[in-house]
Every structure is written in C-alpha cells, then in structure tokens.
Amino acid sequence: MLALEGFDLSWRQRLEPLLAAGRAAGASLVEVFLESADHIGLLAEQDRITSVSPAFGRGAGVRVFRGERDGFVSTNDLSERGLLVALEQALGMLGLTISSSSLSGFDGLPELHDHALAKGDWLGACPTLAESTDRLLEGTALLDRHGQHLQARRGSYARDWQEVMVAASDGTFARDIRLHQSVGLTALAADGDHRASQGRRYGSSDRPDDLRQWDAQAAAIDLCASTQAMLHADYVEAGTYPVVLANRFGGVIFHEACGHLLETTQVERGTTPFADRIEAPIAHSAVTAIDEGLSDGAFGSLSMDDEGMVPQRTVLIENGVLKRFLSDRAGELRTGHPRTGSGRRQSHAFAAASRMRNTYIAAGPHTPEQLIESVDRGLYCKSMGGGSVGPTGQFNFAVEEGYLIENGRLGKPVKGATLIGEAKEVMPRLSMCANDLELAAGFCGSVSGSIFVTVGQPHIKVDAITVGGR
C-alpha cells in the first residue's frame, strides 16, 4: 500500500498562526491535535481467513478554552483552510471570532518534544499480512487440536499504528508514534443442549515483534481447558458469598467499579462518591491501587498522553486511603486536581478526558491458596467477562469461568454468575491480596471513546458480594 504522510517540523509554520489567531480572538488556550492512523484487522474462522480489513485516516481536533468552558471541533480536512474553519467554529461556540488584532499573547511554539524519533520504522517492522494470517490460522488449528465439542473456532488480530502531534498555546509541542497489537482466540463448544463460549485476548504496545512472539499453543490450551470445564457446568445459585477473584483480568472490576470514579470527569459531573475523600479511607487497608502509563510494553502505556504530557505513576489508593484523582487539562482547570498525564482520546474526533492507563491493585503478602483456604463456602472467579457501572455506581460483571469453593477447596464449575455491588460498599470488604500480580490488556469505552488500557491485580478476596444466578 502507498505510504501515509506524517507530521514533520514543517507543521510548526501551519500551527503557530492558528494558535496565535485563537489567542488573539480571546481564547485562554488553544490546542490542536493531529492524527494519522493505520489499522489492520484480521479474522480467522475455523481454518480460513474470513476477513482482512485495512483502514487508514487523518484528522485533527481543535479545542479552545475560554475560562473553564471549552469548544471542540474535529475534522478530516487537514488543509490550512480546513483547520482554520475548524478553529473558527470552535471559537464561535464560545462567542469568539477571529480578529485582525496582532496581540495574541502567544510567543510561538518551543522546540518539538519528539517521542517518535526511534519509532519511525515500527510500522515496517510489524508482521506482514502473510505472517499475520499464518499465525492466526495456527491459533485456530491449535484450538481444533486441543478442544472437544468445538462448534466454532475464531482468531482475531488487530494492529493499530498512530502518529500524533499536539500543539497548544501554552507551549506544548510534541509528537509521538504509538503501536498497539492484540490477538485473541474464542471458542464455542456445544454438546446437546449444553453450550459454552470462552475467549482470551492478549495485547501489547510498542512491540512490533509481538505477534511473532505470541504463544499460540499456551493460549489455545488455556482456552480449551476453560471451555471444556464450563460446557457441562450447572448454574450458580444466587446469593451473597465470599468471592476470590483470580489475577490478571479480574482487575476489570476495580477498573470499572472504582477506577472510573477516580477520574476528574466524574468529579466534574458530581457522580463520584469519593469527590471529597482525599486522605480518607475508602477501601480496606489491604488495598493499594495504582494507575500508570509506564510499564514496558503494557497495552495502556504511553510516551505522552493525548495532551502532550509525559504520563506519571499515580498512586490512587494507598493502604485503603484515597490519595489522588486522575486528571487531564480540563479536569485540572475545573476541579483543581493536578494533571497526571492521563488526558486520553480514541482519535482526533474526541476531546481528551481523564482516563485510566495501566490500572491495578498492588500485590499483597498472601499466596492465592491462602485466599481460597480462608473461604468455607464461596465462589472462585477464574475468568471474568465484561460488565458495566450504572450512573449511581452500581456495578455488575459476568463470571465467565467460576468454581464453587467448599471448605477451603475448589469445587465444581458453575456458570451464569454475575457479581453485583457498589464500589463504596465493596472496597472495604476487599480484605486479602495475594502475591501474584499480573496485568491483562483491555479496551475501555467512555466519554472520549474507546482506548487501550491494562487492568490487573493479584488474586484478591472480597468478604461478601451479591452473586446473581438462577
């Protein structure tokens, strides 16, 4: 395919007049986010490649602040005229118009902070289409080899390459290249009236070679074992139980149920119960939770956020005490919580908002076995599915692979379980953390679109939680 045009230093001459014009019109801050994206998605079903879907695009998001208010316009038109029109429209939303005044209060952009310097060859270093399709077909063939009663086998792969440039009238001028790859396997097993479907997804950032390194054999064996275990499982009985949640993707509950409540977008809306709880206990003392954008190769890691800021390691909760909120530019402006390098967006079509990156509960002192042994009758959630959090903080999450715990030992597999609760009530009941922290890749959809994130935790125990079932 023909190459995409990137963003080089010649953009300085096009961006500076825009920023100056916006400031001269009366904006307190003007930000331009440029994006060039190249995506490929592949799907293998049974032993065939059934979809190869390349996509590419370019665009810009222009955001203008006037005090705490802001206007945002996105466009696919990156011509000088197109960007000027977008700026005019964003200014117009705030009652501002471009004037002929030369008094802009803007001193020009500083030297480019270029995070992309060593990343120029990443796209070319990724697996070719032939390599990628071969690896996926290897995955579905391994499912066939290791699975039983499989009615449908699927493998999917996505490679997202993105070049961004951020320029703002406060002197931000930065460029980055991002690379995300994810590969997943799903299987549907059927035996008479019994059906079970399971999936696994792996993801990384900034590692062009990652699909080549993917352990398809281990992924297929793990998935087939899980599907087999759940195929003839009985439905779980509804009730309130102690629950042990496995490490890795079990962290999705903390992400959804608590993490979102620690974003300044929620403080602005008045929808978090933790808004005035800084330095107050909000969780059991066993809980320390962190959000960072720094872990090498993790799906939610960044060299800079989508507002040009280098991400930090942010301790959200320390020994049960709330320490910090995740904040972006608008969040700092409107709530006073300092920026944490958490301004993120799906693409140029969204204004950045405070969002999570790699979010996890820190490891504790126990072994996973000690957590299970501490439960007389409860539920072990080995694999979690998706979930949601309502506007008043109630959450629910599907348990994809669950087992009863009886007298401190794992019992029979059970299906149909849903964990239900509220972060404010559940966090103080999270009483034990094991020593086996692991991270898992995921996607998070929220106010600024769908973004790459990592969730994680060690095995954890919640003393009591409502389990929906039959």
Place this chain on the structure above:
Amino acid sequence: MGTSTAMATLGLDAHSLSEQLGSLAQGLGIERWDLGAACSTDTSVQVDRGEAKQLKGAQRSAITVRVWNGDGLVGITSTSDLSPAGLARALSGARDASAYGNADDIPAFSPLATAPLEPLDQPLVEPRGILELLDTLREAERELLSRHAAITTVPYNGLAQRSSERLYLNSAGACREQKLTTASLYLYARSEEEGRKPRSSGAVRLAYGLQQLDVAGCIAEAAERTIAHLDYAPIQTGHYTCIFSPEAFLDLIGAFSSLFNARAVLDGVSLSDREALGSTLAVPFLSIHDNGLHPGNVGASNFDGEGTPVRRLALVEGGVLRHFLHSEATARAFGVEPTGHAGLGAKVSVGPHWFEVGPSAGSSGGASGLDRHSADGVVWIDSLSALHAGVKASQGSFSLPFDGWLIRNGEARSIEAATVAGDIRAVLKGLLGFEGEAKLTPDGLCPHVWVEGLSVTGDA
C-alpha cells in the same frame, strides 16, 4: 463564522466519486469494485447546572472500497481520506487485501442493487446554531431540576443534531444516495435524598430536527421515571413473573437477534440452524417483524450496505420462525433473495433495523386482562442494562441488571438493585401475554410483555 450559524455541511458527489474511482481502478487493472461512503456534520452540547459543559462539532467522512481481483477474490479498505491520494491508497490497499479473500464465501453485487426503493418520508431540516442548542438544553435541564426537590443534577445530558449523506456505488452502475438530518436529546437525572442511596433514570428523544424534537416529553418522562424510583426497597431473591416494558423487551430481542441472522446461522454461532425455519420458536400468539421502513424509525435507510432495498420482513409469525435476515452472500447460500440487512465489509455483516413485536394476526395476544396496575407479586422491568456483558447470545442465556418495580396489590415500589436471569428460548415459550397497546420507541414497536418465572437476584 457567526456564533449562531450552524456548521457547514460537507457534500458527497456521487457522480464525481464514481468517475474518480472508475478511473483509478482502471489504472490499477481493477474491473469490479463497489463502495460505501458517508459524511456527516454534527454539533452537540452538554450542560452542567446551567453552565455549558462542552460544545462539540465534527465533520466526518468515511469510505469503504471493495474490489474483486483477477481470481475473483474480494478485498476491502476503509479510509476517512476522500482526496484523490486517499482514494488511490484505498484502492491499492483493497487490491492487496484481496489476495487473502475467502474463496469459500465470495460476496457479489446484490441482484437488487438497482431495484426500486420504497420512498421515505424524511424531511430535511436546516440545522440550528449551536448556541440555540445550548439555550434549549439549559432550559430543559432547569425544567427537569425544578420537577422534584430530590432531583439534584442531570449528570448525563446532551442535545445533538446531525446532517449526513450516504452513498452506495458499484462498477455495474448502481447508485444509491440518501440525505438525512436528525436531532437527539437525552436527559438522565440523578436524585438524592437524606440517608438514601442516589437514584438515576432518564429519557431519550429522536427527531429529524431540533424543532421537531419532543423536548417537553423527554423532560416529563425523565422526571416521571426518576421520581418513580425514589422510594425503593430491596427485593428477595427468587422466581417472579416479570412484565417487560416495551423498551426492555425490544432490548432483549435485539440482543438475541442472532436467532434470526443468516450470517450467524452459517457461522454456527446462532441458536438457530439452517433447518430451523418453520419450527416453533415461541408461544403461538407472538409475531416479530423487522421493519426498517416504519415511519416511527427516525433515521431509517431504504437501502442497506450492499444497495439492497430495505423491506418489512416477518421473522416470527404464530410463534413459528419464518425468515432469516440476509445479505447477498447469505441469501445466495440459502437460495433466497437478499432482505436488505447487510453491511459492507470483507466479511459482510448482517443485522436487524427496527422490530415490530406484537400479537400474531388473528390472535388475542395471550392471557386476557393482564394489568400491572392490579397485579400482585410481579416484577415490572422498566429498563435493562449491560446487555453487552450479560447476554450470551450463542448460548441463549442472559443475566442483566435492571431498573424496575415490585408490584404488590397493585402498588409499585422501586427495586433497590437486582438482576434478572434466564434463557431466551424459555422466555419466548414462556410469554403469558401482551398488555395494552404497542408503544413506539427508538428501537421498535412493542406492548408491555408478561413472562413467566424468571430468576431475579436482589439484595434482601
């Protein structure tokens, strides 16, 4: 641009696009191609306690090009770059991708891509200035806050308008075009009372333009729903007869629409199989149609992603599965005509448009005299949540949180927090009947639906 001026609309020129694509394709040795293109201009506002929270505008364009190579295999590429360079890159990308086309399932042009279309009565409404949107939403928020002392904020709100154009073209001369304007409003209020948990509920309205939008109705419904959940109590876990609101039942049917989806059937991920047509799926008084052309379907299209005309299709009649939803390729595999439910992709997706659920012709709609206002020990499900996570479409099971009421001796009291779980096949065969007239909703037409014996997990 003045502050009260609406954003300019981008335009798609079908003739010019067709000529450009044709010429570029010829240069690349591509004889057969088709494309779907769309562009839109959006403006939207959100408010927070009387203040503008965010004002947004967007100009979007997107094109998907599909080409057939010399071996007859298909490749696609999508792009937002409609410049000549962008189109050339898309074509060359599609040609490269076609080397990996699926020889077992090769899409073709729809045989109906030039068939006459049903006309749609869709007025094109001039967009309003964003500051008018802002004033309208501010006033709506103020009015909603004034409806009850416990309604403290409207944290989720938005007023948006869109002007859009859509095209389907192919190298055999098909040319479909649609222009559309829409406006939407959502208001989700949060209520708080001393010593009680916060509650939230809301309403949505769609129309062809701001002037047509039922703002007063949206405020009234959001207020009524929020107030109706103020007095709540936990519910005992157990099995209950449940009454689904029209919105909730349509959500459930939509989540399990793979039952009717020929693509899912062929892929082995539907609960239905090829032989299921003509079999009993539900109680004999249930009928389900897909009717994207219904006048209540704001934003309807009269052609699908492959240019096939959209039409009303019986899915279930008299409880019997009658038809599947089809693309060109699935229709060919089943030996029938495409039904107008296709997307456009390397693997063409199939999906429903807008459901009509109700009693079958000549039936009374199940048990008579069903009335939730005089019921006892019955759960009334107002809205379902988390369908993306709580529905196992390929297994038939669901476990979903809901907002609703427990009715005792005709008195409804809001349920604090609960989930409802079951199996869609058991639900369709366990319908007790319909209550009242069908209600028009954004997703379809449906009355209240009574269902026997579902598992409800509560906090009591």
